[in-house]
Amino acid sequence: xxxxxxxxxxxxxxxxxxxxxxxxxxxxxxxxxxxxxxxxxxxxxxxxxxxxxxxxxxxxxxxxxxxxxxxxxxxxxxxxxxxxxxxxxxxxxxxxxxxxxxxxxxxxxxxxxxxxxxxxxxxxxxxxxxxxxxxxxxxxxxxxxxxxxx
Numbered sequence: 001x002x003x004x005x006x007x008x009x010x011x012x013x014x015x016x017x018x019x020x021x022x023x024x025x026x027x028x029x030x031x032x033x034x035x036x037x038x039x040x041x042x043x044x045x046x047x048x049x050x051x052x053x054x055x056x057x058x059x060x061x062x063x064x065x066x067x068x069x070x071x072x073x074x075x076x077x078x079x080x081x082x083x084x085x086x087x088x089x090x091x092x093x094x095x096x097x098x099x100x101x102x103x104x105x106x107x108x109x110x111x112x113x114x115x116x117x118x119x120x121x122x123x124x125x126x127x128x129x130x131x132x133x134x135x136x137x138x139x140x141x142x143x144x145x146x147x148x149x150x
Contacts (some may be wrong), residue, residue: 024056042148045102049109052095056112059088082113089116094149101146 031054034047043048066074066081093116099109114137117123123136 006054026042026050028054028056031055038149042098043102043146044100045106047136048095052099052112054091054138055088055092056116059085059092062088074124081149086120089120093120094147098146100141104141110141117121 023141025050031051034050038051062081062084068084069077076084089135093113096109096113099106100113103109114123117137117140118125118133123133124139125133128136129145
């Protein structure tokens with residue numbers, strides 16, 4: 001059973017990060033510039049997207065390392081990689097939520113939020129039908145309001 005869960009997680013995360021919509025590299029300087037921009041205008045869609053994208057892209061690094069592990073190694077040593085990935089995705093989340101609050105029609109933001117919510121457990125996948133997952137995701141999106149990020 002553990003092997004099946006592991007294989008599912010590896011497959012899902014490889015799919016998530018291989019289909020990343022943030023294919024462009026976002027540097028630390030880019031992110032810092034956009035944080036300054038957000039101080040001037042917190043509702044700048046592009047700045048929220050870029051800062052969120054910076055953290056989202058960083059989350060692919062620990063996932064890549066974890067996916068190289070064999071099952072036994074992952075089960076015994078994978079926790080730090082998972083924790084780092086979760087931390088980075090949670091840092092990205094409020095920026096993408098703000099981007100969504102600013103522009104609810106941007107499909108890139110919706111897709112990234114869906115991936116983040118699924119990976120962080122905000123949307124439960126286990127023993128759910130696709131329509132239940134979609135309904136839960138839509139419910140989560142409906143609750144998003146713009147928030148100032150400190």
